[in-house]
Amino acid sequence: MKPHQNLTMRVRFWGTRGSIATPGPGTNHFGGNTACIQLTTDSGQVLVLDCGTGMRPLGDHLLAERSGAISAAILLTHTHWDHIQGFPFFAPLFIPGNRLRVYGPQGANLSLHDALAGQMEHNYFPVQLDDVAAQIQYRDLEEGTYEIEGLRVRAQKMNHPTATLGYRFESGPRSLCYLTDHEPYFEEIWRDGAAAGQLESIRDAGDRRHAEFMQGAGVVIHEAQYTPEEYTAKRNWGHSTYVYAVRMAAAAGVARLILTHHDPSHDDAFLGRMESSAQELAAELKSPMQVTCAFEGCEVTV
Ligand SMILES: [Zn+2]
Ligand SMILES: [Zn+2]
Numbered sequence: 668m669k670p671h672q673n674l675t676m677r678v679r680f681w682g683t684r685g686s687i688a689t690p691g692p693g694t695n696h697f698g699g700n701t702a703c704i705q706l707t708t709d710s711g712q713v714l715v716l717d718c719g720t721g722m723r724p725l726g727d728h729l730l731a732e733r734s735g736a737i738s739a740a741i742l743l744t745h746t747h748w749d750h751i752q753g754f755p756f757f758a759p760l761f762i763p764g765n766r767l768r769v770y771g772p773q774g775a776n777l778s779l780h781d782a783l784a785g786q787m788e789h790n791y792f793p794v795q796l797d798d799v800a801a802q803i804q805y806r807d808l809e810e811g812t813y814e815i816e817g818l819r820v821r822a823q824k825m826n827h828p829t830a831t832l833g834y835r836f837e838s839g840p841r842s843l844c845y846l847t848d849h850e851p852y853f854e855e856i857w858r859d860g861a862a863a864g865q866l867e868s869i870r871d872a873g874d875r876r877h878a879e880f881m882q883g884a885g886v887v888i889h890e891a892q893y894t895p896e897e898y899t900a901k902r903n904w905g906h907s908t909y910v911y912a913v914r915m916a917a918a919a920g921v922a923r924l925i926l927t928h929h930d931p932s933h934d935d936a937f938l939g940r941m942e943s944s945a946q947e948l949a950a951e952l953k954s955p956m957q958v959t960c961a962f963e964g965c966e967v968t969v
Contacts, residue, residue, distance in 0.1 A: 673839030674817060675709040676969040678886070681728075682721020683961040685848075685892050685906070685928035686749050693934035698963025700724070701749040702847065702928060704888070706836065712816035713739040716834070716845050721963070722753030729759060736764040740816045743771030744847055745831035746782040754783060755792050765801040770815065772822075772830040773807045780805045808832060823880045825849035826873060827905035835880060836969075843969045844881045844921075847890040847928050850905045852877075856914055864952055866918050878919045886969045887921045888961065890928035894941065897930070909945045917954035924949075927961040 682700035690699035701719025705728075708714075713729070715722065718741060729737055737759045744750055759765045774782030784796040796803075810832070813820045818836045825831040826849050833846040852873030861868035866882070869875040881887045891909035893901060898908045909926055916924040926945060929938055942960040949958050959965075 673841065676818070676836060676838065676841060676843050677707045677709075678843065678888075678967045678969065679705045679707075680721070680927070680961045680963055680965045681705060681725040682717070682719040682753070683927050683929055683963055683965075684719070684749070684931060685890065686931050688720045688749075688752075689931040693936075696935040696962055697929055697933075697938045697960060700963060701752060702744075703753055704845065706843070708817060708838070710817055712818075713737075714816055714818075714836075715739055715741045717742075717744055717750045717847070718752070718754040718757070719749050720753045720756070723756040723758075725753075726757040726759050730762075736766065737762070738766045739768075741767055741769045741771075742815070742820075742834060743769070743779070744825070744833065744845070745772060745827065745829055746774045746777075746779070747829065747848065748786075750848075751783060751786060755787050755794070760799045760801050760803075761794075763800040767801055767803045768815075769803060769805050770808050770813075772809070772832045774829070778805070779807050821880070823876070825905075826852055826877075828903075831905075833877075833880065835884065841969050842884040842886075844884045844887040844889075846877070846881065846887065848905055849877065849890060849907055850903070851907060851911050856911070864914075864918055864954075869915075869918065874915070878915045881916060881921055882919045884919070884921050886923045886925065886967055887916050887919075888925045888927055889916060891926035891941070891945070891960075892928050892930045894944075909941055910948060913945050913948045913954075913956075913958060914952070917949055917952045917956055921956055923957045923959075923967070925959055925961050925965075925967065929960070
């Protein structure tokens with residue numbers, strides 16, 4: 668499908684948690700389901716970004732809201748558990764006539780199909796991937812620009828322990844980035860003596876490229892798993908602090924930043940404080956950017 672001139676993108680969060688689902692009274696507000704976002708265009712196309720446990724209620728929602736067959740694109744950032752575990756519980760999989768197109772980077776040494784089929788192997792799940800009723804197509808992605816469901820989609824590598832892609836969705840002047848499971852390339856962000864807060868002052872070429880990828884975006888959804896204090900013990904696990912996410916997005920001139928992939932140990936009270944700290948940091952940087960933490964059910968229009 669050719670890119671449309673100017674499609675509105677409606678975003679709804681079905682899963683905001685990283686690593687493992689974290690249900691319970693302490694996570695009622697920000698949510699306990701793992702990564703899953705619904706992106707709907709005003710031409711009616713549905714894109715599902717990541718297949719964490721939030722994909723189960725999304726499947727039920729789609730079945731309740733649509734009378735005919737379901738046709739959707741599914742974009743995976745990577746195949747870690749918290750991004751695929753909802754897939755076997757997505758009810759539209761089991762209904763003939765539904766059509767799904769799955770896109771994502773290859774697993775470490777498996778195709779996208781084989782990485783998804785592995786978690787549904789007999790030892791782990793009663794129904795095999797190739798036996799589900801829906802028609803599914805698979806396409807392994809690399810860095811580059813694609814046309815998916817009428818949107819221009821750019822894919823760029825994240826800094827994570829397995830092949831992981833971040834996405835930038837564009838339609839006319841509208842742009843949305845989904846950047847999760849990414850760790851800073853270098854801990855010191857700004858070059859010595861350079862004016863902090865500017866894209867060109869970012870020390871490491873990888874971090875600069877990361878910031879450039881989100882340059883001028885209307886909405887950026889970025890992971891912020893840790894506080895700076897927590898990060899010290901979790902270096903090389905492939906995740907960012909909220910400080911990194913705010914600094915990168917502010918330098919890139921982003922209008923609205925939504926933090927997600929919340930750590931399982933962060934309850935609602937903790938995330939509320941982290942959200943305030945992130946907003947204070949944006950104000951200190953003299954950035955007009957709006958900063959919030961994603962919560963289950965949160966909706967944004969781009
Ligand atoms: Zn993750
Ligand atoms: Zn991951």
